[in-house]
Amino acid sequence: MTARRSLELVCPAGTPAGLRAAVDAGAHAVYCGFRDETNARNFPGLNFDRAEMREGIAYAHARGARVLVALNTFMRVGAIETWTRAVDDAVAAGADALILADIGLIAYARDAHPRQRLHLSVQAAAATPEAIAFYRDRFGIARVVLPRVLTLDEIARLTAAAAPCETEVFVFGGMCVMAEGRCLLSSYATGKSPNQNGVCSPPSHVAYREENGALTATLGGFTIEQFGRGEPAGYPTLCKGRFAANGATSHLFEDPVSLNALELLPRLAEIGVSGLKIEGRQRGRAYVAAVVRAFRGALDALAQGRAPDAGALRALTEGQADTTGAYRKAWR
Amino acid sequence: MHGHLPPVVARLARTLPLAPLELVAQRLFANALNRRPSLFARLGPFAQATFAIDPVDCPFVFLITPAEGRLRVRETLGTAPHAARIAAPLVVLLGMLDGTYDGDALFFSRDLVIEGDTEAVLALRNAIEDAELDPATVLGLPAALCAPVNRIADLALDGARRMLDAPAPGGPRHAAPPR
Known part of the structure; x- marks a missing residue:
């Protein structure tokens, strides 16, 4: 040892x-x-x-x-x-x-x-x-x-x-802002989890679509983020997505x-x-x-x-x- | 995107026949697969997939199917069936092949575009990362020549990257890694 x-x-x-x-x-x-x-x-x-x-x-x-x-x-x-x-x-x-x-x-x-x-x-x-x-x-x-x-x-x-x-x-x-080991966001969106399957935001459920220079990232069919032309992109992790809530669009849980x-x-x-x-x-x-x-x-x-x-x-x-x-x- | 070949080079390349390019590329692809059989284990079921490798500054696209050891060159992707497309300037793609670049960082900075089956792309990226495909290995050279050839190739590629204002190698630029 x-x-x-x-x-x-x-x-x-x-x-x-x-x-x-x-x-x-x-x-x-x-x-x-x-x-x-x-x-x-x-x-x-x-x-x-x-x-x-x-x-x-x-x-x-x-x-x-x-x-x-x-x-x-x-x-x-x-x-x-x-x-x-x-x-x-x-x-x-x-x-x-x-x-x-x-x-x-x-x-x-x-x-x-x-x-x-x-x-x-x-x-x-x-x-x-x-x-x-x-x-x-x-x-x-x-x-x-x-x-x-x-x-x-x-x-x-x-x-x-x-x-x-x-x-x-x-x-x-x-x-990671979640209580690690207890986060269910991936399970909710995809049926797979980091805790039992070892996959947070599993790539099998990730898709990227580029249109007119804008990149849309989805997870399990949910749109997690849209990046403008030239804007740094990210992986569509649910807790780091940009969502509309209470009249504002923001990184609701965590900034990427x-x-x-x-x-x-x-x-x-x-x-x-x-x-x-x-x-x-x-x-x-x-x-x-x-x-x-x-x-x-x-x-x-x-x-x-x-x-x-x-x-x-x-x-x-x-x-x-x-x-x-x-x-x-x-x-x- | 940074790292594009000058348009004059692309125009010249357009005048060249694709058949010799396909022959050479097929040979290099076979060398890589023969020298690094662990690629297949890492790819798993995705070895059956066809990947479109698109050097966006060149007038051609590579279609590779690892399980069949098959590489084709097309003028355009058109309607050719493929599981995923990986697109970037040629020097950037070469830098991913030899481990100079971190694929995630390139993607986050939008220097790399991926479309299609994300899981297949990730499997290919990880398999290539582990394969340590240096130029001498891809060229199928004997062990004695590897070190000097790799040194010269590294110098040449490094110079090309600087000349073309390609992304800086290595570091975690714009890193927003998952999880």
């Missing part, structure tokens, strides 16, 4: 090539999943088969990086063994930790593999000291991934209360912006957060390598007592709409 660091950069790997790109760019750890409904990024062409997982873990370990295997959907009655077999296979492949959400699967993993390190997925939506303490004390959860709706002060209080359980927070990528908490790294380190998560297993390896390199540079600078070079990431995000999210409550 590869050693953990005090402030670990946890990076996305949607494919074996993505894993190599993240590790080579300086990831301390990568997270990835099997090519099925056991993980919350069950998209066509993405993820790892069993052999690829073993090879990916060997590649990462040879370079001092850890691999966290996400098995973070909820088990379906009648197909429990799909999830329990995935736990067994991830452990056999040498996973440094399993990222789990389903309480039954957590119980199975703890009983079947008593020495395996377990993390609690953001999909479990554990956002109170009581919830975290339950998972920590009952199942020996070593780290909890916190929801993306907490302020820095709330994270500080939770991190103190969770000890010796570690906390991990998102620092870059897509935002990306989280960027690079400038908050010193404060997150001070709070005692252990994991810094970059979102984006569905993104290309060029993107992953660029973001990982920028964050790794910032963390190395921080470790040497220097201020992180915010400019490095600003160059990458030029023209992009980003936010420090709920951490400073600037975003609604």
